[in-house]
C-alpha cells in the first residue's frame with residue numbers, strides 16, 4: 001500500500017489499543033494539528049482509522065468571578081456582617097447590616113437575592129435574620145470558584161450553570177478528537193506501507209521547471225469534515241421588516257418617519273385619548289425628563305383641546321374633563337407609531353394630503369410592560385392607514401387579508417374591540433403554527449371624527465398597528481418572543497429562520 005507521507009506519519013503514530021488525541025499525534029509527528037486532523041479524516045474514509053469526538057464543557061472565571069474569589073461572594077460578606085451585627089440572635093435592620101458589609105453598588109442587590117436562596121438567612125419587612133448554623137465556607141458555589149481559580153475542574157453541572165447565569169463563569173464547549181487504528185490498518189502496516197511523496201500545491205517553481213509533469217499530486221477530499229464557517233446575515237426580524245415594507249410598497253403605500261421621543265400631544269391627545277386615561281399615567285409610559293416640545297401648530301392645539309373639552313361633529317360631546325396644554329407638550333418614548341400617523345394626517349410632516357392616500361411605517365415603539373413570552377418593553381409596530389372617501393370595515397378586512405396572505409397566513413380572525421380613537425375597532429388574531437394557540441397580532445379601526453376633524457381631514461381614514469414580532473412568530477414558528485430578540489435568543493434558531501412568503 002502507498003499513502004501520502006503525512007497520512008503514513010499519522011497512521012504510524014496511532015495505536016490499535018489506545019485512543020490518541022489529535023494533539024498527541026501532532027506532538028509526536030511534528031505536524032500541525034490541522035494537518036493531522038485532515039490526514040486522520042482521510043484515513044478514516046479509507047477505513048484505516050476510527051475517529052471519535054468528545055465534547056466537554058470548560059468553565060473560565062469572568063472578571064467578576066475573579067473579584068469574588070479575592071473578596072468573597074457578596075452574600076457571604078453580607079452573612080458575616082449580619083452575624084457581627086447580632087442577626088444570628090435576633091433580626092437586625094437591613095440598613096445597619098448593609099452599612100457594615102462594605103458592599104459596592106450592585107453587590108447589595110446580588111447579596112440580598114442570594115443570601116435567602118442559599119438558606120443563609122431570611123429577609124422580612126426590612127429586617128435580616130441569619131441562620132447561625134449556616135456555613136458559607138461549605139457553599140458549593142464558592143468552592144467551585146476557588147477550584148476554577150486554582151486551575152482545577154468542576155464537574156457539577158448545576159453549580160456551573162448557576163455560576164454562569166450569575167455571570168461569574170463563562171462556559172464553552174470544547175471538542176477533542178481521538179483516533180485508533182482499525183484492523184485493516186494493522187494488517188496494512190504489517191505488510192508494509194510506502195510513503196508516496198505527494199505535492200499539495202502547484203507552485204510557480206513546479207511550473208517553470210517542468211517537474212509538475214513527474215510529481216504525484218495529493219488528492220482533494222471534498223467530503224472531509226471542516227469547521228462550519230457561518231457568514232453574517234441580516235437578523236430575521238430585520239428581514240421580516242424589509243419584506244413587510246416591500247409588500248406595503250407593492251400595495252401602494254408610502255413610508256412615514258418621525259421621532260421616537262415625541263410629545264404626548266402627537267402620541268395621545270390627537271388620538272382623543274383622555275388625559276386621565278390609565279395608559280397615560282407613569283405606569284405605562286416612559287416619560288423623559290427633557291424640555292417640553294415647543295414646536296406644535298397653535299391652531300391644531302386649539303382644535304384638539306376643543307375636541308377633548310366639548311367634542312367634535314354634530315353628536316360629539318367631548319370628555320368635559322380637565323385638559324392641560326402643558327401635559328400635551330411633555331415628551332415620552334412613543335408607545336405606538338400612531339403618533340406618526342397623526343403628524344402625517346395633520347399635514348405637519350409635509351404637504352396637506354388629498355385623498356386617496358396610503359401610508360405606513362415599520363418602527364420601534366416602547367411600553368412599560370411586563371416581560372413574558374409575548375411581550376417586550378420595545379417592539380416593532382407595523383403602522384398603516386388609508387385615507388379615502390367612504391371606507392368600510394370590508395376595506396379594512398380586505399387589506400389585512402391581502403397583507404397577511406403575502407406571508408402565507410390565510411386564517412386571520414377579527415374581534416370587536418375598543419379604542420378611544422377608532423369606531424368601529426377590531427383586534428386581529430392568528431394561529432401559532434407550532435402551538436396552535438390563538439395570538440393577537442394587531443389592532444385596527446376607523447378613526448373617529450374627534451380624531452380626523454381637528455387634523456383637518458374630512459374623509460374616512462382606516463388605520464392599524466400590527467406587531468412585527470408576532471408576525472415573525474407566526475412565520476418562523478418561534479414560541480417565545482425572546483427567542484427572536486435580545487440576549488436569550490437562540491443563535492441556531494436565528495441562523496436557520498426563514499421569512500416565509
Ligand SMILES: N[C@@H](Cc1ccccc1)C(=O)O
Nearest residue numbers: 336338443444445463464465
Ligand atoms: N395604536 C394602536 C394600533 C392602532 C392604530 C391605528 C388605529 C387603530 C389601532 C396600538 O398600538 O395598539
